[in-house]
Amino acid sequence: MSFKCKIGFHSWDGCKCTTCGKIRDAEHDVSADCGKCSRCGTIFSEDRHDWSADCDKCAKCGKTRENQHSWLKDCEKCSKCGKVRSNMHRLRDGICQVCGHGTFTDERNGSIHKIIKIGDQVIMTENLSKKPHSGNFWAYDDQEGNSLKYGCLYDWEAAKTLAPAGWHLPTKADWETLHSFLGGDDKKVYEQLKAGGKSGFDNLFGGERYARGTFNSLGASAHYWSDTPEDEKQVWKFKVGAYTETAGLEKADPNYGFSVRLFRNK
Numbered sequence: 001m002s003f004k005c006k007i008g009f010h011s012w013d014g015c016k017c018t019t020c021g022k023i024r025d026a027e028h029d030v031s032a033d034c035g036k037c038s039r040c041g042t043i044f045s046e047d048r049h050d051w052s053a054d055c056d057k058c059a060k061c062g063k064t065r066e067n068q069h070s071w072l073k074d075c076e077k078c079s080k081c082g083k084v085r086s087n088m089h090r091l092r093d094g095i096c097q098v099c100g101h102g103t104f105t106d107e108r109n110g111s112i113h114k115i116i117k118i119g120d121q122v123i124m125t126e127n128l129s130k131k132p133h134s135g136n137f138w139a140y141d142d143q144e145g146n147s148l149k150y151g152c153l154y155d156w157e158a159a160k161t162l163a164p165a166g167w168h169l170p171t172k173a174d175w176e177t178l179h180s181f182l183g184g185d186d187k188k189v190y191e192q193l194k195a196g197g198k199s200g201f202d203n204l205f206g207g208e209r210y211a212r213g214t215f216n217s218l219g220a221s222a223h224y225w226s227d228t229p230e231d232e233k234q235v236w237k238f239k240v241g242a243y244t245e246t247a248g249l250e251k252a253d254p255n256y257g258f259s260v261r262l263f264r265n266k
């Protein structure tokens, strides 16, 4: 060790002093491999790689590894990084026997819809955005971009015209069955219905349109029609709310604009 090193004047070459060999941790060169300094050879014990965008390839250094994706929840979409692959489901009657996901093709226009089996119910996992035969419908804030992501909002009359053969607008009893299958507790049910939640329902907070024409709570609440009226003035709908973190049935004015998810006939 030189005199200069002793009084604190090291001759730094990146992370290492060329005179005394002292290492300074902040200066390691990890551009080629997050786990090892390419200059001094220090190996880091903790996992410093970033696998969030792809479980098998580090977003920072490009290092690859194999078979780290998780396909248990969905054979075709990794639940950790979101990577997709195709032709991996083992379909029977449109539903994968391994993970419960599947697709339904609407013969009327060739559109393909994602579906999931929850308990013994088969449910679309996207909010509809199709034109109804009658009644009124809207994109949130009348911005078409919102309907691409969140589907359309329909009044009750329109909601009842959307189902293709073999499908139906859920009844109040259908929503009750789903709710009780998922534990029967508004908070527990919410946890499983939310996007990325265990059920695979992948709730989308499409917001609502009041009868007087204003829109509310995109990204914070979802309201799905049932086809069951309570009386002349009110219809049952199923609400999923982010603020309360609850999910359950409520009554609503049929002139409101809500989202639609269809259930498959049994």
Ligand SMILES: [Zn+2]
Binding pocket: 005, 009, 010, 011, 017, 018, 019, 020, 021, 022
């Ligand atoms: Zn030194």
Ligand SMILES: [Zn+2]
Binding pocket: 015, 016, 027, 028, 029, 037, 038, 039, 040, 041, 042
């Ligand atoms: Zn180093």
Ligand SMILES: [Zn+2]
Binding pocket: 033, 034, 035, 048, 049, 050, 058, 059, 060, 061, 062, 063
């Ligand atoms: Zn890395």
Ligand SMILES: [Zn+2]
Binding pocket: 054, 055, 056, 068, 069, 070, 078, 079, 080, 081, 082, 083
């Ligand atoms: Zn992955």
Ligand SMILES: [Zn+2]
Binding pocket: 074, 075, 076, 088, 089, 090, 096, 097, 098, 099, 100, 101
């Ligand atoms: Zn599958």
